[in-house]
Amino acid sequence: MLAVGTLASLYQNHLEQFPERSILIQDGRALSYSAFDTQVSQTRAWLSTQGVESGDRIAVWVVNRSEWLVLFFALAQLNATLVAVNTKYRSHELQYILSNSQASILVLQLNFRKIDFAQVIQGVDEKALPYLEKIIMLDVQSDTPTQLLDKPVIAFDIPLVKTPPNTKITSKPVHANVNPDALAAFFTTSGTTKGPKLVMHTQRTLTEHANDVAQGYNFAGPDNRLLCALPFCGVFGLNSALAAIAAGMPLVLMDFFDAASASTLIQSERVTHVFGSDEMLRRLIEHVDQQAIARSEPCDIPFPTLSLFGFASFSPRFIELARALTARGFPLRGLYGSSEVHALFSIQRPDLPLEDRALGGGMPAANPRARVRVKDPDSGQLCSPYTPGEIEIFSPTLFKGYFNNDEATSSAFTTDGYFKTGDLGYMRDDASFVYLSRMGDTMRLGGFLVDPTEIERVLAEQPEVDSAQVVGIEINGQLRPVAFATPKNNHPAPDTEKIRARLATTLAAFKVPVHLWFIDAFPATQSANGLKFQRAKLRDMALARLCSDDGNAGDLG
Numbered sequence: 001m002l003a004v005g006t007l008a009s010l011y012q013n014h015l016e017q018f019p020e021r022s023i024l025i026q027d028g029r030a031l032s033y034s035a036f037d038t039q040v041s042q043t044r045a046w047l048s049t050q051g052v053e054s055g056d057r058i059a060v061w062v063v064n065r066s067e068w069l070v071l072f073f074a075l076a077q078l079n080a081t082l083v084a085v086n087t088k089y090r091s092h093e094l095q096y097i098l099s100n101s102q103a104s105i106l107v108l109q110l111n112f113r114k115i116d117f118a119q120v121i122q123g124v125d126e127k128a129l130p131y132l133e134k135i136i137m138l139d140v141q142s143d144t145p146t147q148l149l150d151k152p153v154i155a156f157d158i159p160l161v162k163t164p165p166n167t168k169i170t171s172k173p174v175h176a177n178v179n180p181d182a183l184a185a186f187f188t189t190s191g192t193t194k195g196p197k198l199v200m201h202t203q204r205t206l207t208e209h210a211n212d213v214a215q216g217y218n219f220a221g222p223d224n225r226l227l228c229a230l231p232f233c234g235v236f237g238l239n240s241a242l243a244a245i246a247a248g249m250p251l252v253l254m255d256f257f258d259a260a261s262a263s264t265l266i267q268s269e270r271v272t273h274v275f276g277s278d279e280m281l282r283r284l285i286e287h288v289d290q291q292a293i294a295r296s297e298p299c300d301i302p303f304p305t306l307s308l309f310g311f312a313s314f315s316p317r318f319i320e321l322a323r324a325l326t327a328r329g330f331p332l333r334g335l336y337g338s339s340e341v342h343a344l345f346s347i348q349r350p351d352l353p354l355e356d357r358a359l360g361g362g363m364p365a366a367n368p369r370a371r372v373r374v375k376d377p378d379s380g381q382l383c384s385p386y387t388p389g390e391i392e393i394f395s396p397t398l399f400k401g402y403f404n405n406d407e408a409t410s411s412a413f414t415t416d417g418y419f420k421t422g423d424l425g426y427m428r429d430d431a432s433f434v435y436l437s438r439m440g441d442t443m444r445l446g447g448f449l450v451d452p453t454e455i456e457r458v459l460a461e462q463p464e465v466d467s468a469q470v471v472g473i474e475i476n477g478q479l480r481p482v483a484f485a486t487p488k489n490n491h492p493a494p495d496t497e498k499i500r501a502r503l504a505t506t507l508a509a510f511k512v513p514v515h516l517w518f519i520d521a522f523p524a525t526q527s528a529n530g531l532k533f534q535r536a537k538l539r540d541m542a543l544a545r546l547c548s549d550d551g552n553a554g555d556l557g
Helices: 007-016 031-051 066-077 091-101 117-122 203-216 235-247 259-268 276-293 320-328 406-411 452-461 496-504 535-546
Strands: 022-026 028-034 057-061 083-084 105-109 134-138 152-157 183-188 198-202 227-230 250-253 274-278 308-312 330-337 342-347 361-362 373-374 389-394 417-427 434-440 443-445 448-450 465-475 478-487 514-518 524-527 530-533
Touching: 007 031, 007 203, 007 235, 007 250, 022 031, 022 443, 028 031, 031 066, 031 276, 057 091, 057 274, 066 183, 083 091, 091 198, 105 117, 105 227, 105 320, 134 452, 183 203, 198 203, 203 235, 203 342, 227 259, 235 250, 235 274, 235 330, 235 342, 235 448, 274 276, 276 308, 320 330, 320 342, 330 361, 342 434, 373 417, 434 452, 443 465, 443 478, 452 465, 452 478, 452 496, 465 535, 514 535
Parallel strands: 022 250, 057 083, 057 105, 083 183, 105 134, 134 152, 227 250, 227 274, 274 308, 308 330, 478 514
Antiparallel strands: 022 028, 183 198, 330 342, 342 361, 361 434, 373 389, 389 417, 417 434, 443 448, 465 478, 524 530
């Protein structure tokens, strides 16, 4: 009997009713539910021969491909945990997650067109990995080393993608032994304000959330298809894939996002659902327009099959982008999520005006089981609608804590069980909410709690500015805003004083940055979903400039 809440339950009904329907499409080839389930069963049995047992932690450092999902479901049947390793990680980050997760096995591939995994491995200190026992390697070749990180390399030789032929491994999953409350996955927080932590999710939290999203957002449909453009190593990519599986929506896999491949797949596979960032949107539409110009063809509505493009914004110009793309048939809706509460936790209603629909936040997929409230960070009192404060979330699918970090886990929750997101936002009258920014990024200016993205958006509207980031630093005993910006190509030497003077006609005096510096690029960290700017480093840069002769901008305050 298949236990409710196990990962296998996500596709069990589809397997029983429509075994030959496609669960995923990779490189133009479809994999049926029956073939996928067989591969999961065979991989589970093979992993057992490699010594994988209940409670073990297995790090998977692989791009989006069917093996990632097969390994995930197979490990779940063993009550083992998949430690999701971002494929964009480099030596220091890989070493950190392997050490902190206490992973006993690392699964990886060495050869990939955009990532030199072998070079990254060379920078890892094997002495810092006392728990690591072996390496499992995909795509083993004649020149594949027999040892890495001073550990033996084992070939992963389970036949995948095509329906596997008869093999000696013929074991079926023992569903009675699968524990839905076993830890299924570790994800890393982005670490943009503090050090990264390992977020723990069980099979039940992942499965229930997938079902909530599939039902709450109407994923089911005979022609629906999801483009898996986001990496499975992050909740944004994995949650959307699991929800699609729950709804019976085939996955169209991309091993690594690039605009040309994404455009081709959306059109050729008649994709209906895509999730991503505003950066992905920009790259996608730029490619489409370049292709149309090259062919001398109009391209007003490039993707007519799309019914939903859910996106998260990481830059101040997203409203401008949303206006342009909505006019071209992109069905855009803002989202909210995190490793702790899952991605796609909420989504904006489709009937809202664009300026509201494109904002982060929305209505929880698990409403009314999931509840959101906003509190004043100083008084601890609930905020009235449209008054900013810290977003707190209660949900039956919240994460189970941070691995080996009881102090961080305890401080993350209120006494009545709400997760303190550390995000600034406000409630609407209809019980939906809007995400504004990270609380660590907010500034108390002139007695008011100010979202830096408000200032960044005004800065980004200036003709000389491509993008901007604003942070608060203490000047003469008072917190004041300062700004960094990247220039547009046709403005190599912008006049910062003129820009600040213009801002003073638009913003309240206490919001006008007292210093504006132009730089080539913002310091950023790679997350599974793209670049996230590091405001802590920007604050350090601002303090360093103020201590040098470079901080010579005037004060309009």
